[in-house]
Amino acid sequence: MITYLTHYYRLGDPPFRSLSALCDAEAIAVMESLYEDNPLADRFKEPAQYMNNRRQVEHWVKNEFIAKGGEPKENYPLYAVLGYSHWLEEHLSFLELSSLRVPLTIFSHGDISFTYPDSMVTSWLGMDKESAHYQSQYHGKIFTLSDLDSLERIYGAPEDKGRTALWEGMGPYIEYIEAQIWNQQPLSDYLKTI
Template identity: 45%
Template sequence: MIDYLTYYYKRGTEPFRSLSALSDEEATKIMGELCDDTPFGIRFKDPVQYMRNRRQAEQWVREKFIAKGGQPRYAYPIPMVLGASEWMVKNSPDPGAHGEIRIPLSVFTEYDVSFTYPDSMISLWFGREKPIEYYQPEYHGKVFTVSEILLIVESKGLPEEEWKISLPKNFAPYIEAQVWNHEPLLEYKRQLYNGK
């Protein structure tokens, strides 16, 4: 049973940050620094469009999660991965500084975390456009609770390991977790800075 979330970040930078917490000006500056031709950086080629799509996807997830009983404590989530993702490790833009923080699902409640497959922006897009070569109606355009996603994983495994998936190579094939209660993350941040 998969019982943890993973946060991927560049070592030496502050974890559990989100572009959505910043002003458009601040976010655009950071996206300019991150923009390159890797699967991570290419999404920032058009920062205005990216932030518009990102905020739209976050609002969509938030509303769907609330409709299922979710209780978001923040206007935006901290995105993480259910279990682990080889794709994230393999495509890290700076392998020498690649960092991971694993957090047990047990520190969150059913009301704190929502899930999409793949990430929320792609799921929303596929759910709307229904591209023939990629669209999977049982997953795309849907928001899942922790109990719902764990039932899927229990029967099918994780997407990168056991699903017959069809995604463009630059699209991450993991299940994204959206953490809407940031408080449990603070203890992990403190441990990181205290060297524990």
Template identity: 45%
Template sequence: MFEYVTHYYNAIPFRSISALSRTEAMKVMRELCDDTPFFERFKEPIQYWDNRIEAETWLRNGFKEKGGVPKDNYPFYAVLGTGDWIENYALSEGLEVDFLRIPLSIFNEEDISFTLPDSMVSFWIGRDKPEEYYDPQYHGQVFMLSEVKSMMTADVMNNLASRIPQGSIPYVEAQIWNHKLVMNYYNSQKMNER
């Protein structure tokens, strides 16, 4: 059903706040913070940073427990298929958002994991189990490529918004744990454009 993941970025792909020191991250979050759904999460930078570190530790451990082999300390993020909400919002607000579609065929089982929805939201729902949203089949789970290929049916994807808290962006997040693999793919695409 899905042939690719989409990495959304602004100007430069494959940047992550997780690559920064805490001090550098605080500075970047203060600069980026605004009222858009993309950057309002940075309004409480200390809380966001602590939550992100906790969620990425959970992600990494969950990925390794299922046989994943993270080649890097933190993942690059993408969405399974297309993030229609992201693209429609950016278009409606006149925001510049670039994207790179990366074929799933370049990944091995050890390179990529998935969560429903965003990993920080999935981690929170799985941990706190709020009655109105929690579904143990999806939340608090780290999925492998083979699992996602079999479970992400059109019905699940078309009803993502009903499985997440209001205000969350409906998508299946992909976590890419092999930076070199996707950087090589990106560079080869740039070469082909010349």
């Protein structure tokens, strides 16, 4: 079982920042600047629409997480990847990214949720069941710490290409399991120790 999360963030910036912490006008200004100088920032082409979609998806994830016993302490999550993203690791310098690993053991069941893959993608696929990529076992669903062992055993981890065809055709930049951190205190305590 994977025992850590990896958080990817812009080189030179502090880790674990979120657009959702900003008012819409501030978030849109940040996205507009990112869109100009980041080859992966295509999602920021329409920043107001992106922010609206993001807030809707975060609301959905939070409600589904609560229904599964989650106890979110925040209105929005901080994001990481379960294990790591092979594609992002290969492109860290090109994308001007840094990474930080965090042990899963600092979190309790009520602190963290997961989606297979990214929360926005799984939300869209969960609504578009006609998509060639839709898989009813995990798209449109939220998972918890207690689900991880069985998910990895059935589907394999994204970086474990030999175990599953799950990730084929999805695009290499989303071949990961996203983690949504809903309690910043354990993370804050951990970051003080490193």
